[in-house]
Amino acid sequence: MSALERGPFLGFWEVDLVKQPVFSCPEVVALLGYNASEYADGWTFLKLVVDPTELFTLKKSIIQASKTLLAKPFKHNLTLKHKDGSHIYLAVIGRVRTSQTGRIGIDGTFEDITAYKSEKESSRLANQQLASFIHQLPAAIAIIDEQQNYIAASNVWKDHFNLERTDIAGISHYTLFPLTPKIWKQYHRRAMEGENLSMEEDSFLDLYGNMEWMQWEIKPWYQISGTIGGIILSGSKISERHAFIDTIMKAMMTADESTRVKSDFLSVMSHEIRTPLNAILGFINLLLQDPRPDQIEKMSILKFSAKNLLAIINNILDYNKLEVGKIVLDNIDFSLKELLVSIQSSMQPEAESGNIELSLFIDPLIPDYIHADPVRLGQILNNLISNALRFTHAGSVSIRLALNDTDDKQIKVAFEIQDTGIGIAPDQQKAVFEMFTQADASTTRKYGGSGLGLSISQELAGIMGGKIALTSTPGQGSVFSFVLDLDKCLAANPGQSKPETFQPNLNSLRVLIVEDQQINTMVLKNFLGQWNCVCSIAENGKIATEMVGSNDYDLVLMDLQMPEMDGYQAARTIRQFSGDKYCRLPIIALTASAVPSIKGQILDAGMNGVLGKPFEPKELYDLISELTRN
Structure with a gap:
């Protein structure tokens, strides 16, 4: 008998099978609201048993026990009527005994189980309320007991798994789902042992053998005593979502394949174009080592054109890298001043050929050495300055660097490239930062260019933490500007860089x-x-x-x-x-x-x-x- 079934002990009872009296203890009579004199003779108090079937069953057990002399105890529950009309519940436990004189009798105990019966009834009512609540839940939930029989299930559960909307309480889960895989039975067993299980995405066969996808959880539920009474199943069908994700994944694979094909194409094309360019630039460099005076200008123009073609190829490749997110910054210590002077020097021949003044001003408060990516910063500045020179017929292009702010670790530097060129109309200023786009179709025919430089520069500035701004007036020129937070040089004393000398001797x-x-x-x-x-x-x-x-x-x-x-x-x-x-x-x-x-x-x-x-x-x-x- 479990602790939950055992009630307060009231007393003993005894039947002498020769005289057949019933000795009820005063505690039982008192429990029923009477005194001992009212129900003290033998079987008379049993008249208070409400259900005749219970009394018949008790008497039958007594008679059977007396005939067979079984030592195994028997137990019956009796519902008795209290003097005030309410019901009292007793557990009657009996066992055959024999005395030394050979007399046969049965004795036992009375226990009050009214509280337990009330608790059980309350539990039954609570379970009814719980079942009614679960039926209406807008989720697929089922509660089953330790024998895998349903206690309650929501209507959504029944709809999800094609079950009729009838009461399935008491029916085994495995009866409703005879094709339950072994792995699922293992999940149920593990939950019954106290484990919480879940799966974001899993497949199963419905009653018609169709493959479905679902998200599920299996958890144990506990009785008042702390023992596990069964498991709670919850889940939702995600077949439509799974199909949608599958469609998206296929589309992404197609897109990835398209990107791969495009990347491979660009790689092959760049290789095929770079190979002859290598020869062209190589021979130009050879000729420029000892040119005739009348060849210098022609060779310089030829080299500039070849390098311009190379820059276009590099821009196309950078566009592809940016598109697939493969641009990685390489931060090192370098001289910001040397970088700007080098860029100015490389652009000076083009400026002079167009009779354009190319000036550089660097705020003296800006530290010479910084920690950043000189290649990408140089790429941004090269594109902006090259554009400024291309679209300026006469006048000037100025490069200015100003210190906006500083602390122990960083400096905030404002970069500005201003020109006196053709300018850009307000309604076209946004378009110049888009891939393969220039302010006007005639611009490409007249000035050339791929329409990639500004777009790539904007993307690179964004990766470095800035954004290029544009102010322009048609016919008066343009100003491109951006601000970057740059780390100060990590080295304590980087020193001044020494000019490199090119001594072409590799000693045989x-x-x-x-x-x-x-x-x-x-x-x-x-x-x-x-x-x-x-x-x-x-x-x-x-x-x-x-x-x-x-x-x-x-x-x-x-x-x-x-x-x-x-x-x-x-x-x-x-x-x-x-x-x-x-x-x-x-x-x-x-x-x-x-x-x-x-x-x-x-x-x-x-x-x-x-x-x-x-x-x-x-x-x-x-x-x-x-x-x-x-």
Whole structure:
């Protein structure tokens, strides 16, 4: 008997099967509101039993026990009428006994279970109210007991799982769902052991064998005693949402594939365009080393045009990087003044050719060294200044830097590029920052340009924490400005940078050029020859590995895209040769590709560095010097 079933003990009772009296204790009589004299003789107080069936069952148990002499106790509940008309509930427990004289009798105890019966009735009513409440819930919820039988379920639950809107209380969950997978039965068992389970997305078969998707939770519910009485199931069908997400994912995959195809196309095109540009700029640089006086102007214009074409290609690639979120800032310590002076110097020939005054003013309160990305900052300024020069017929372009604020860690610098050019109408000012857009269709025909520079500059400024503003009056000029919070230099004393001297002497360095394009080979041989290098040529990676295996070289310049064996495979093969010299041999990748991830692939293949085509001769010289310590 559980603690919940055991009520207050009242007293003993006894039946002598010879005399057959019933000895009721005064406590029972008092409990019923009577005195002992009113119901003291034998079976008389049993007349107060309300339900004849209960009395019949009790007598039957007494008779059966006396006949079989079973030692196993029996128990019955009796409902008796109190003197005031209310009901009292007793638990009657009896057991056969035999005396030493051989007399047979039955004795037992009375327990008052009125409180328990009232609690049980209250619980029953509460369960009815709970079931009624759950039926109307706007969610799919079901409560089942420890035998997996339903206590209550909401109408939404029944609708979700195609159950008739009838009372399913008392029906086994597994009867309603005979195809319940083993894993679900394990979930139910784990919840019955006290575990809370949930799943954001799961599949199941409905009553008709159709695949559905749902989000669900399974939790135990507890009785007053603290024991687990069963589990609560809740869930919602998300098949429509799942189908929608599936559609979105497919669309995203299609978009990703489209982006990949576009990225691959741009990569291939940039490689194909950069390869001849490398030759053009290479030979221009060679010719400018010792030109005739009448060639200087023509060579300078030719170089400017080639670099302008390269800038357009770079802008297109940057647009692609920005579109897929692959622009990453590379913050280092550098001289802000040197960056601006360098940009001004590179733009000076164009300004002079147009009779335009190009001036630079830097607030003396701005620290010389800062910590930022000089390449991206330079790209923004190059685009803005180049645009200003392009759209200014006469007059001036001024570059101004002012210190707006400062603290221990940062400075706030205002950048301003002002020109006296053609200006931009108010209704066209927003459009100039959009991709592939210029203020007017005639602008492209008259002034050229891809319509990418300002858009990319705005995106880069945003990544750096600023925003480019524009004020302009048609016919009077424009002002482009932006403000950046820049970190102060991390080094305590960065010092002044020393001007670099270009001393083209590589001291008879033995170099293997691995290149399948003859014109690129000619450019490299010319520069390396001027720097006192001894050059050998390999037309592809396979020939290169054979030559490295049978000769001693101080350096390998490796193209990446070649027939027979590409540069990656060739570098890996060389690194696998036995001998320490093949592990230490510097290999520099020369590539016209501009895919952001290519540097990692190059290093993974065992190469020591990479230089993009086209390149400035000094860039190649410095990289060779660094790797060979010349």
